[in-house]
Amino acid sequence: MHRRKIEIRWRYxxxxxKKTPVFIWCEGVVIKVADGVTDKSSSRANAAxxxxxxxxxxxxEDTDYDxxxxxxxxxxxxDKWRKQVHYGWRCAAALAARSAWPPILxxxxxxxxxxxxxxxxxxxxxxxxxxxxxxxxxxx
Numbered sequence: 255m256h257r258r259k260i261e262i263r264w265r266y267x268x269x270x271x272k273k274t275p276v277f278i279w280c281e282g283v284v285i286k287v288a289d290g291v292t293d294k295s296s297s298r299a300n301a302a303x304x305x306x307x308x309x310x311x312x313x314x315e316d317t318d319y320d321x322x323x324x325x326x327x328x329x330x331x332x333d334k335w336r337k338q339v340h341y342g343w344r345c346a347a348a349l350a351a352r353s354a355w356p357p358i359l360x361x362x363x364x365x366x367x368x369x370x371x372x373x374x375x376x377x378x379x380x381x382x383x384x385x386x387x388x389x390x391x392x393x394x
Contacts, residue, residue, distance in 0.1 A: 258284050261280065264280055281314075288310070309327070310325060313325070
């Protein structure tokens, strides 16, 4: 997952209409996966430990909106994989054609339900979507 491009669906409110949310897909680069022990939310001594499986994402500079390059920790949930919801996520467009399911990640929030694993082993496509290659746990 390290150095992979990923897209996350964000909800934001425009400066014109502050009451109606607008959703956009933003592309960033995964630079680290938290181990749950050494990664902290900040450099302060008493900073909280980041949950295992959270991704450190580098967001590029956006000159159109005068926004600098930023970094954030994101804990992605498998039930939001390729969903059109707030914090939905997917591989970037260049990777989407090669990947039907996200790479195996660790952490409780990213664990798949046993029923989903059983259905995948029986030949069903991940997430119940048709037209995808079968995901195998040993394939990585």
